[in-house]
Amino acid sequence: MEYIQLKEQVKQELPVNVEIEEEDNLLELGLDSLKIMRLVNTWRKQGIRIPYGHLMEQPTLKHWWQLIQKRMKKKRSDNILYNNKNNVEINNVAFPLTDVQYAYKIGREKGQELGDIGCHAYLEFSGENVDSNKLEQAWNLLQYHHPMLRARFLDSGLQEIMEKPYCENIEVIDLSENPKFQEILEQKRLELSHRKLKVEEGQVAALTCCILPERKTRILFELDLLVADVQSMQIILRDLATAYIGRELPEESKNWNFGVYLENQYKDEAEERKLAKEYWNKRVQDMPLGPELPLAKKPSNLTEMKFNRRIVRLQKEEWEVLQRKAAENQITPAILLLSAYAYVLERWSSNKKFVINIPFFNRKTEYPGIEEVVADFTTLLLLEIDLEKKKTFKEVVEMIKKQLYQDMKYTSYSGVQVQRDIAQLSGERQTIAPVVFACNLGTPLVNNEFKDNLGKFSYMISQTPGIWLDFQTYEDEEGIMLSWDSVDELFYNGMMDDMMGSFGDLLHRLRTENWDAYYDVLPKKVSKIC
Template sequence: MHKEKGELIRHFSQGLVSQLLEAEGVHYNIGACQLGGYDFEQIKANLNLSVQHFYLHTLIAGAIDFQSEKAAMQTELESLEWQKHTDTLQSLVNACEQKEVQLWVEEDKLKFKAPEGALSPELLEQLKASKTFLIAYLQSETFKKHQKQYERFALTPIQAAFLMGRDNTFELGNVGSHYYSELKWPNLDVEKLEKVVNHVIGLHDALRTVIYEDGTQAVLPQQPYYQITISNETPEAIRAERSHHKYPLGKWPMFHFEVSSAHSTDTILHLSVDLLLLDAWSADLLMREIIKAYQGQEVKKPGYTVKQYIADEKKWHLEHQQFLQKAENYWESKLKDIPSGPELPFIKPLSEIEHPKFRRYTFAVSDKAIEALTQKAGQYNLSATAVLATIFSKLLSHWSGGKALTLNMTLFNRLGLHPDVNEVMGDFTNVALISYFPENQANFLYEATAIQEQIWQAVEHRAKNGLEVLRALNKNNPGKAVMPVVYTSLLSSESADMENNFFPEGVKEVYAVSQTPQVVIDHQIYRRGDEYLINWDVVEEAFDLRQLEKIVTLYEAWVHQIVEAENWDIQLSADS
C-alpha cells in the first residue's frame, strides 16, 4: 500500500510500539524483569545470555510483578558493589597469603585459618570491615581467574633441560645456566636506577617468576620491592662471588643487581641473572629497557605473557599437525648423515670435568664493519648471522683437522602468536643443528650459501623442538654432551641501526661471562654501544689456553678479511 515508503513506515511503527511499552507497560505488569526471576534456562541458551545480562523484556519472558522485580534488581546491584573494590580486596588477600593466613567461604560465611601470631589486630580488623565484600569476591569468577593466573605451570623444554643440567650426572653438568655482566656507568644515580628496576620488574612476569625443583614455575601474585645492593667490595671480589652463581630453586629473585664504587666516575653496575628465567634475547631486552627507562624513555608493559605463549603455542601445534609432521620428516632425514660435534683437541675428557668453570675470550668489531658485512651479505642473499656462522664453522673444522662438524645454533624466532610477542621476556629458546662439510676447492661464498640454506630450513621446520632432535641423536649415550659447541647471534635486525645502539654515551660493558650446562664453547655476538662484541665462553679446563688464544686470534683475522674482501669468491686459509 505504501510502496517504496513501506519499510520506513514499518520501522517507525515498531519504534512507537516499543516506546509505548516502555512508558505505559508497567501499569499492566509489562516491563523489565531480573534475569533469573523466572526459569530462563532455555531462553538463555537460545539468546546466548550470561549473568551480565540483568534485564530481559517481558515480550519474551511473560508478565511480571514490576514492583517486586524492581526491588530484587536493586538488591542484586547492591550485592555487586564489591566489584568497585577488587584491587583493595586482592591486596588484602595478598597480605593474608604473605602471613600464611588461609581464607575461604563456607555456607556464605568467611572462614580463616592462621599460624599462631600471624593474624595481627590490624589485619583482623581489616578482615572484619571487609567481610561482606570479601565473601562475594572470594566466590566470584574474577577471583578464580586471578588465582588461575598465578598457578604453577610447566617449564619450557629448554628450561627443563637447563634444570636437569644442574645435576652432576650429566657430562658437563653441575652448572646453573647463568649470565653475568659489569657495566661501567660513571656517576650512576643508584636511587633512580632502583626505581627503574622495580618498574621493569612490574612490567614482566618473568622477572617475578619462581622456578621449582619439580619442573614447574609460577609468577608471584604480588610484586616484592627489589633493593639494589651498594657494595664496599672491589669489582673483582663481586665478580668472584657472582660471575658463576647458582641461584637456589623455589626462591625469588633469580637475579641480582649490585653497585660498586658508587657515586664516582668509576661506578660499576654488576648484573647477574639465571638463564632459567631469560634467554639471551630477553637478557638483552632487560638491559635495553632498564637503560631506556633510566634515560626517561617510555617502556611499556607487553599485552602478553610467557604463560599465555606456552598455552597458545601448544594449541597452535595441535591445530597445525601438518607442520609438525613435515618437521619430523625433515629432521629424521637429516639425522641419517649428520656429522658429530667438533672433534676438538681437548686436554681432558669432558666426562672428567666435574665443576665446569667458564672463561670469556672476546674481541670487538666496529658497528661500521658489521654494517658493511651486512650490506655485502645482502647482495648475496645471505644474513650476517649465516656469514659469521660459516667463518666460525670453518675455523673449528681447521682446528679439528679438517673434519666435517655440526654446530648447536640458538634460534630466537618466536611464533607470531601476538603483536607483542617479541617484547615479552622469558626463555623461548629453540635450537637447530647446522652442519659444515669442508670441500677443498670450495670458496667462501659457496660455503656460506650452504650454511644459509640450512638456517632457512631450520627456521621452516622449527615445529619440531631441537632438544627432541638432540635426544634422538643421543639415544645410545644418555647424559653425554653430544653437541657441546653453541653458536648464538643477536644480530636480530641484521643491521647496525641506531635502535640497536641503546647504550648511553659513557656507559661501557667492561666484563661479562655466561655459562650453560653441557656446553664447552658458547659463541655469542651482540652489540654494546658503537661496537659489536664477539665472545667465546669456554670451559677452560678442557683446553690448552695458549692454543685457544691463537684460534680466537685467527677467527678475528678471518672476520676482518671477509669484511674487507671485495668479493667472497675467496678461500680462507690459516696461512693467509
C-alpha cells in the same frame, strides 16, 4: 592480501626508500633476518603461514607472492584468538617448561657432565652519579611489571609466577673512600659471574650497585636465562633505564602470561610440529655430533665449569664492508659469520662433518605486546656442516645457506628433542652438540638512555650447561663485538687464543679478498697437533 600490500610491507622494512622490482634480491636491498621474521609473523595474523626458510631460499617479491597465493588457498578457517589482555593472576597455575628451559634445568643438577651450573649471564656497566635508591625503586617496578622476573622453578618440572619477587632490595656496596676498590670489584666479579642463582626459590636475577671514588659507579647485573632470551635481556636493561628516569613502562608487557602463550602455541603448531618431527626423524639416522676439537681433558674429568671470554671487535667501517659483501653474495651477515666460524672449527676438528648448535629466537609477533615481553622464547636448531672435501669460502657459504634455510622450515620440533633422538639412536651419553653459534644482530645491548643514566657496557661473561664453546654477537654504534665464551680447562693451553685469532684474521681477509678461494686458517705453529 593483494600484491601491492606485500610490496608496501616489504618497503616499510627496508633501510632506504627504493622502488622494488619483482626479481630484486631483497637481502641486497637491506632486508635482514629479523625484519623477515616480522613479516612472517604479520602474515600469520592473517592466517598465512609461511616458514621463514621458504622465504630465505628465494628472497624476491615474485617468489614470496607465489608462496602467499598458495597459502591463501589453504588458509585455515579456525582463527586463533590472540588475547590483548594476557593478565597473570596472583597464585597463577604452574605451567610446563619449554624444551630449552628443561635442558637448562637438568644442566643445573650435580652429577651432570658439563653441568652443575646455571645458564647464567653476568654484565657490568660503568657510569657515574647513579642514585642507588632510585635504582632499587626502578628494579622493583620491573620485577612487578614482568612476571618472569618473579618465576620459580619447581622440582616437579613446572614453573610458576610468585606474588612477590625473591628480593625487593638491591645490594649497595659503598667503596667511595676505599683505596682497594679495584681489588674488591675483582673479588665481586669472581663471586657473582659464575654463581648458580636459587631459581627454585625464585631468585632469577640480581642487581648490585657499587659506589666508587669520584662519584663513579659500577652496576653488576645477573640473569638466569631460564627466564629470558637475549632480546629479553635487552628489554630488561631498556626498561630499567626507563623506570629509573621516571617514565612509564610499556603497558603491553605488564603481567603478560607466558604460560597461556605456550599453551596456545602448542595447539597452534600441532600440524607444523608433526611435519617437523617427520623431517628430523629422517635426518637423525646419519646425523653427526659436534666438532671433535682436541681436548686436554675429558669433560667427565672437569673439576669446575668455568668460562672465559675472548673478543674480536670490528669497527663500524670494517663491519659495514663485510655486510655489503654479504649482501652482494645474497646472504645475511649472520650466515657470513656462521660460515667463518665453521671454517675455523673444521681446521681444528678431527671430524670434518659436524653439527653447530644454533639458538633461534622464536617470538611469534602476531601476539600483541610480545616484542616487549621478558621470557625465554629460544628454540634450538642443529645445523649440519659437511667439510669433508676442501671448499672455497663461497662454497661453504652456499652450503650453509642451503642447509640452514631448509632446516628452518622445521623448527617446530626443537633441537633439544633432536639431541635426545640422536642419543637414543646412538646410545651416546656424551654431549651431542657442545659448540654454539648465537647471533643477535640488529639491536644494541643497551640504548642511549641507559648509557646516559646508568653507564656503559663494560664487561660480560656467560655460561651454559653442556657447552664447550659459545659464539655471541653484540652490535653497537662503534661496530660489532664478536665473543667466544669457552671452558678453557677442556682445551690445550693457547688453543682458544689461536682459534679466535684465526677467526679474526679470516674476517679481515674476507673484507678485501675474493671469496671464491680456499683459506687455510690453521696457524703453522699448531699444524702438528691437527
